[in-house]
Amino acid sequence: MTTGMTTGMTTGMTARSTAHTVRLSPSGKDVACSPGDTVLGALERAGYALPNNCRAGACGECKTKVLDGEVDQGMVLDMALAPAEREQGYRLMCMAKPVSELVEIEFGTDDARPKLFPPRDRVLCVVVDSIERTPTIRELRLRPVGEPLRYWPGQYLMVGDPSAGAPPRPYSIANAPRPDGEIVLLVSRVPDGRTSGWVHEQLSTGDRVTVAGPYGTFIGDPGADTPVLCLAAGSGLAPILALTDAALRRGFRPPVTLCYSARGRDDLFDEGLMAWWTAKHRRFRFVPTFTGDEPDSALPDGSLRGRIPNVLPEIAADLSGHSVYIAGSPEFVEACTDAVIALGAPPERIHVEKYHPQAAAETPPATQLTPAL
Numbered sequence: 001m002t003t004g005m006t007t008g009m010t011t012g013m014t015a016r017s018t019a020h021t022v023r024l025s026p027s028g029k030d031v032a033c034s035p036g037d038t039v040l041g042a043l044e045r046a047g048y049a050l051p052n053n054c055r056a057g058a059c060g061e062c063k064t065k066v067l068d069g070e071v072d073q074g075m076v077l078d079m080a081l082a083p084a085e086r087e088q089g090y091r092l093m094c095m096a097k098p099v100s101e102l103v104e105i106e107f108g109t110d111d112a113r114p115k116l117f118p119p120r121d122r123v124l125c126v127v128v129d130s131i132e133r134t135p136t137i138r139e140l141r142l143r144p145v146g147e148p149l150r151y152w153p154g155q156y157l158m159v160g161d162p163s164a165g166a167p168p169r170p171y172s173i174a175n176a177p178r179p180d181g182e183i184v185l186l187v188s189r190v191p192d193g194r195t196s197g198w199v200h201e202q203l204s205t206g207d208r209v210t211v212a213g214p215y216g217t218f219i220g221d222p223g224a225d226t227p228v229l230c231l232a233a234g235s236g237l238a239p240i241l242a243l244t245d246a247a248l249r250r251g252f253r254p255p256v257t258l259c260y261s262a263r264g265r266d267d268l269f270d271e272g273l274m275a276w277w278t279a280k281h282r283r284f285r286f287v288p289t290f291t292g293d294e295p296d297s298a299l300p301d302g303s304l305r306g307r308i309p310n311v312l313p314e315i316a317a318d319l320s321g322h323s324v325y326i327a328g329s330p331e332f333v334e335a336c337t338d339a340v341i342a343l344g345a346p347p348e349r350i351h352v353e354k355y356h357p358q359a360a361a362e363t364p365p366a367t368q369l370t371p372a373l
């Protein structure tokens, strides 16, 4: 993995303190951008959907061409924005702050249709429950004190507490919206992870926590009426649960298959919910697959053995008519994407959420910096 980073600071150039305008081309629509705000933040506040996956200059998902005007790119990874792309005018909108009064960006008219709920900056919640679901995954149940958050299933929140040493990190919401606003998160323990460590070791039931969001565009396609295949590993199950929950509740008719990869029996959770969905919705199928070496007798009936890319042909040999949703670590998502493409899944119907780590882009060692272009 490349660890090179570049800054986008042009000598002597800093974001001005006056408001800026982001113009969307070719629609010509204008979006106001407050001083200090990123272009991504401004677009989201105005209800526009720009794909994003890490909000930290690490994944490249928000890469957009700047047609006119100047932005301060901030610190981003070379693997997310290559120097050649930078020369062609591309920038990462999650870290880009307008410098000139007007910044014009390439933003397709189809995408420019408002469709997301504007994210909220500081939503005070109470931890109503914190449950160890597996040896590595903790479920957090957060209930907003004020208005419930409006979000699309599949979106994520930023959760953390900088004063406790936990920088805000993205965590996918694991449930469809509920009338009481309760939000379920599934947080994997990352070795030496600051925010996941804080969730696992410090945050307790009854604590107050401030979250921001919703963010992200890993959302269902309301127009699709194809069979759906969902693939998840670890806490990647979170957005898949939210999407499935919402689809089944709204009476989605085509078959939905959820394949979950776990190392061993201890890593499998939500079996009760899976059994209920299977009983209630004839066209829902849950297929766990195990990568460890426990004996078959220890595993639930109907389980498969092996990594998802290897067992996929046993689940669906032809994916040309499917929509596919994949969430988890970048390596998991990439391996599954290759596998579903090999089975004929149309690229435009493959939706992915990669859990990119954010630490690197946030605290770059000086030796990893390359001069600004």
Ligand SMILES: Cc1cc2nc3c(=O)[nH]c(=O)nc-3n(C[C@H](O)[C@H](O)[C@H](O)COP(=O)(O)OP(=O)(O)OC[C@H]3O[C@@H](n4cnc5c(N)ncnc54)[C@H](O)[C@@H]3O)c2cc1C
Residues within 6 Å of the ligand: 053, 054, 156, 167, 169, 170, 171, 172, 173, 185, 186, 187, 188, 189, 190, 191, 192, 193, 194, 195, 196, 197, 216, 235, 236, 238, 239, 329, 353, 354, 355, 356, 357, 358, 359, 360
């Ligand atoms: C869109 C999106 C949604 C996400 N949703 C979820 C979710 O629902 N549940 C969830 O648990 N996580 C989710 N993540 C990942 C999460 O945001 C954090 O990256 C993760 O919790 C680690 O943060 P940390 O502060 O604990 O670790 P850090 O302090 O940032 O990292 C500590 C060390 O661990 C490394 N590291 C960081 N992450 C990983 C990893 N996954 N595996 C191995 N090493 C790692 C870092 O490079 C660093 O060296 C999501 C990420 C994205 C981008």
Ligand code: FES
Residues within 6 Å of the ligand: 051, 052, 053, 054, 055, 056, 057, 058, 059, 060, 061, 062, 063, 080, 092, 093, 094, 095
């Ligand atoms: S690089 Fe912008 S969202 Fe990841």
